[in-house]
Amino acid sequence: MTLYDFALFVHIVGSLLLTAAFTAEGVGLFHLRRATTGDSVRPWEGVASLARVLGPASVVTILASGLYMLVTSWGWVPWLAVGIFAWVAIAVLGAVNGIRMSVTVRQVLAGTSQSTSLRSRSFVVSWLTRLSIAVGIVFLMTNKPDLAPALLAILAAAAIGVAAGVAVTRTENPAPVVGQPGGAAR
DSSP states (O other): OOHHHHHHHHHHHHHHHHHHHHHHHHHHHHHHTTOOSHHHHHHHHHHHHTHHHHHHHHHHHHHHHHHHHIIIIIOSOHHHHHHHHHHHHHHHHHHHHHHHHHHHHHHHHHTSSOGGGGGOHHHHHHHHHHHHHHHHHHHHHHHOOOHHHHHHHHHHHHHHHHHHHHHHHHHOOOOOOTTSTTOOOO
16 A cells, blocks of 8 residues: 555545535534524534534545645646635635534523524525535546636536525425414413
């Protein structure tokens, strides 16, 4: 086994960590959007918070191994440059979304904010956009396009993610909030 083979293995493990982070975030997010009380928020915040552990671990493993392969084998080819830029965008958007979600959950649990604040469309749009960009990066890694098609692929992936996020939040009807007009009585 060469160092490149080991780096490729670590890179793939990082991708698996990223998949687990997206899954935990998505499952937690969709249940948090339906939560109506602090008691129903607490368990799903724990699930969503797994993304705050797995996400940074995936950043380290994917970037460290990817940069090693770039330096030792690939060089600065267009698809790699676009892929790294897109990956950094995923990491930054994920950090911003994670911080916002954590603050919002703490406010709901402290009673300083209503659970409806967890239904912000931006949480879902961010999640689906990052997920789509990640799929776009896999496209870059498997097809190795020139600069223009690489940029187009990432832009198309981001647009698909935003559109999917808007569509999902437009058609979804979360449970009514207890104590709100139209909410369930206790």
